Amino acid sequence: MSKIPETLQSLDIDSHTYHYHSLPLAADTLGNIDRLPKTLKILLENQLRNADDESVSSEDMQALVDWQQEGKSSREIGYRPARVLMQDFTGVPGVVDLASMRAAVEKLGEDPACINPLSPVDLVIDHSVMVDKFGNPAAFQDNVDIEMQRNRERYEFLRWGQKAFDNFSVVPPGTGICHQVNLEYLGKTVWTKEENGATLAYPDTLVGTDSHTTMINGLGVLGWGVGGIEAEAAMLGQPVSMLIPEVIGFKLTGKLREGITATDLVLTVTEMLRKKGVVGKFVEFYGDGLKDLPLADRATIANMAPEYGATCGFFPVDDETLNYLRLTGREDAQVALVEAYSKAQGLWREPGDEPIFTDTLHLDMTEVEASLAGPKRPQDRVELKNMPAAFAKVMEDDGKAEELQTVGKLASEGGQTAVGVDRSYEHSDSQAVSFKGQDFKLDPGAVVIAAITSCTNTSNPSVMMAAGLLARKALEKGLVTQPWVKTSLAPGSKVVTDYLEAANLSDDLNALGFNLVGYGCTTCIGNSGPLPEEIEKAVSDGDLTVASVLSGNRNFEGRVHPLVKTNWLASPPLVVAYALAGNVQCDLTQDPLGTDKQGNPVYLKDIWPSQAEIATAVEKVNTAMFRKEYGAVFEGDDTWKAIKVSESKVYQWPASTYIQHPPFFEGMGREPDAIEDVKDARILAMLGDSVTTDHISPAGAIKPDSPAGRYLQEHGVEPVDFNSYGSRRGNHEVMMRGTFANVRIKNEMLDGVVGGETRHVPSGEQMAIYDAAMKYQEAGTPLVVIAGKEYGTGSSRDWAAKGTRLLGVRAVIAESFERIHRSNLIGMGVVPLQFPEGESRETLSLTGDEEVSIAGLSDLSPGGSVKVIIKNAEGERSVDAKCRIDTLNELAYYRHGGILHYVLRKMIGAA
Structure with missing residues (x-):
């Protein structure tokens, strides 16, 4: 084994001495790293600082340096982030698990206090506020009061955790979104700690239990989302096991x-990177265009890394x-x-930097167009001028296009109605509505939700x-928000x-109904709250295809609101514009938003603020x-x-x-049970x-007639008090009943x-997936x-894996996996298997009636294969599926029954 380089150096800054592990000094032994991507330099420093010849060896460091030869590596390394970030939806079950581990340790006769975070943990309560009240000055306080009433039991538990565990801080509700709090306050870019009587400096790094942890990469902080169970292991001192990633360079010039926003830029970047294919890879931005890219814009792009599929989207440190x-x-x-540390370590962005990358892309930012994304995927960018056609395609796919009249056509008189310009959007399903003293038709494409929400843009x-400013100009022209828009x-x-108040803009937003409803994630995570009863009834009665427009990062099916079939990501000013227009069939580049006080048409260009006005x-x-x-920030009200x-x-x-x-x-013992093959699974x-x-x-609202809804009612909870699935993540009985229960699955x-229905075999009966799983468990x-x-694309939801495990699923067999969910499945003892190239459920003509056996689970190796035997009435056939347990650490977790079992046994000396 090669000798680990001696790299400890000192750095004097304003009469204070910092010690650090010098990358230039390491390069004297390992080889030149001048053109190594800065993200990999951070990983190399992490290896130098944690080198122990067990979890980190000199070969690991050499592999990072040698990465430059091919732009890739098959080496597995153990990475220890400086800290962990949580939000309450994912944090509550994390703290539940820690509390449960303490109980298990006590049961095994050991000291429960040994279960304690070893790395700093910040939990920000930001996912629990819902938009119950809106469009009035009292909305914020009303929503806060409702939030505290609904979530008191959860908040009591988190307050206990804050007191019981060391190294664990809670940011109370009503403060902000975890990623924005991280960007504006928690992140340091360079972290320090006292060690052996000296101050050790090193890069600020983290993992978070929310996929948009990546937002902090805009500040030169390397971080990404992991499953809650993996984050718990990290906070308990375990390295994050990872393959040295490929790094895609994205050059900006x-x-x-004028008139183009950071949101337009990020939607363009997302589209480009999704097309490129960057799942499981780092993206590192470079190029001289960065000198004119504000930090908030960088954070907006970094935030969307899960949407373009990358592990992270990193911006190096510079004057900005x-x-x-x-x-x-x-x-x-x-x-x-x-500044001093980044320059000493070669982490500072210099003009003309051209690191070695696995591959590169280039975007000239002058070519970016005004855009939205939708109707159900963040990477599906639609130029603003093409929105009517994009919606028409939705209607065509739904079989309703033949009745859709000319998009954006003004009424022959071009006159003003009670709700603005009269447009011919009517369809056979259009519904007459009387609401708040106004009578109108609710048409396909109606914007029923317009939300300025989410960390993505509200940090900017x-x-x-x-x-x-757009709201102010709209009011000056006499425009109003359409009455059906929440x-x-x-x-x-x-x-x-x-x-906003300092710029005297709050009153303008309030006047159009954009009153403050809370500080936290709302519409973007499904906490949009109910639509007004009259609107919900019209949408349901007419089976209307309506829309939400939100300044968020997620618009997956069934996420924003169960009745809203199309959801469009947009910049905050476009959210306001669509609230004025009231329908996504309007071509905002050509059609008027409404008419002014003299009856003249008002166009988007008439009220769009200039860059100079915005800068002021x-x-x-x-x-x-x-x-x-x-x-x-930690005190609360x-x-x-x-x-x-x-x-x-x-x-x-x-x-x-x-x-x-x-x-x-x-039933957990000090030693793990032997792994058994899967025989005759359904x-x-x-x-x-x-x-x-x-x-x-499970996410969003809980339906009264669902298994989770029935459970809550059996335990005395009325539907009005159900709250959301997210708020009940600390109750496995609710969560397992809601697994695979999405209304759009x-x-x-x-x-x-x-x-969320399935066919129970062999009875052939159709039932809820939970109910079927319980029947199978009984048998x-x-x-x-x-x-x-x-x-498993999307957010790092640990309950997607926990619920899968509790339903009795032993394996998921797919054509490919998204990174975080694959890791989470392993962390819960569920094996992810990948069909061989060219094989799928379709080529195998699977119906769901088959029996499936899996041989070789007791003799797994990372990336190896196992035999999947499929049996039906016509006989048997088999395929050699690839085991997507990619590393030795992941294999250890699987053999112990899950990552927490492994960590618990390790902490009491049994592993």
């Missing part, structure tokens, strides 16, 4: 043209990074450290100010409110705002402070429908391509049926899931 750190109130000493002052403004931090407004953003809002906290180190599980002791460690579901974790994991075992029948390409 030029500048955005320092400017943002100063603006957001970071201390001068920290800014000086970031330029697009937020643009929305406010409007909302949910900023990512309180600083947004401060600068953005100048209102100042450091004092950040220091004020983050000065007491009086209601939060009043929550009583137990002193016990082991949680005393109450009778609760929110928090329950999960069964994952039941197929629980057979799914197509691009099945997302939103399809698999399509199980190919049932012809034409949409929703002792193992289960498998069959799927197509890109299984």
